[in-house]
Amino acid sequence: MRDAGINAGTFRAYRDQYNFVPTVWPAKESMPGARVTLSIRPVPDDLLAGRLDGPLRAFIAAAPRGVKLSAWHEASNLDGYPDFVTAASMSAVHAYMHHHTRGSQVRYGSIICAVPSETKAWMGTGLDWYGLDIYDFDEGQFREAPDGPISRARLFARLDDMLATCRELAGRDDPDIDICETNCPRQAYRADWFALVAEWLSRRGGGRLQTFWNPSGSLSGPWQPGDAETIRALRSIAGA
Numbered sequence: 001m002r003d004a005g006i007n008a009g010t011f012r013a014y015r016d017q018y019n020f021v022p023t024v025w026p027a028k029e030s031m032p033g034a035r036v037t038l039s040i041r042p043v044p045d046d047l048l049a050g051r052l053d054g055p056l057r058a059f060i061a062a063a064p065r066g067v068k069l070s071a072w073h074e075a076s077n078l079d080g081y082p083d084f085v086t087a088a089s090m091s092a093v094h095a096y097m098h099h100h101t102r103g104s105q106v107r108y109g110s111i112i113c114a115v116p117s118e119t120k121a122w123m124g125t126g127l128d129w130y131g132l133d134i135y136d137f138d139e140g141q142f143r144e145a146p147d148g149p150i151s152r153a154r155l156f157a158r159l160d161d162m163l164a165t166c167r168e169l170a171g172r173d174d175p176d177i178d179i180c181e182t183n184c185p186r187q188a189y190r191a192d193w194f195a196l197v198a199e200w201l202s203r204r205g206g207g208r209l210q211t212f213w214n215p216s217g218s219l220s221g222p223w224q225p226g227d228a229e230t231i232r233a234l235r236s237i238a239g240a
């Protein structure tokens with residue numbers, strides 16, 4: 001993205017080892033001003049029993065400005081999570097983590113990849129921010145036809161559902177909402193996808209928009225240095 005002239009100011013990082021609490025916040029040497037949204041996986045019983053308090057407090061105290069933290073991203077739907085990751089355990093994890101980050105430089109939130117109004121039991125209440133991972137899924141729920149253009153109405157309906165759900169959970173009209181992973185696997189519609197997601201975010205004051213690229217993944221495919229249309233769209237979004 002940097003080579004393509006895109007001013008990427010934020011990035012995702014994942015620390016997937018159970019109970020691993022880093023000692024250093026992830027950073028990008030090539031983009032020192034970029035701020036991380038970090039996901040970790042504390043085992044609920046250990047976290048809630050206070051067994052991770054020492055490293056967690058030290059990590060939070062070492063945080064630079066602008067960082068965001070989450071636990072067990074996409075907990076309601078991600079394949080491979082253990083049985084102890086439940087709506088009840090995640091509600092308790094979010095409350096505990098949020099309590100520990102109060103008064104610090106760290107803002108704590110939850111990240112889902114599902115219909116928000118059907119997933120609210122997993123999302124936590126009163127958090128600093130809420131994240132949604134959303135893609136132009138193969139099921140075509142955000143398309144005008146099975147393999148047609150992106151439907152603005154269908155995409156915005158899902159994003160509006162996120163807003164309404166987060167208003168309820170946060171207890172305020174202007175909850176902080178980020179798009180923490182997003183992409184369109186169909187290159188012909190990728191620029192339109194990013195532009196629409198950015199438009200929705202911009203209409204309500206903005207939020208982090210973080211793309212996701214997996215060379216072998218069905219939801220994105222690899223970064224394409226020659227995809228001029230997508231690069232133009234992302235340059236415009238990042239410069240807005």
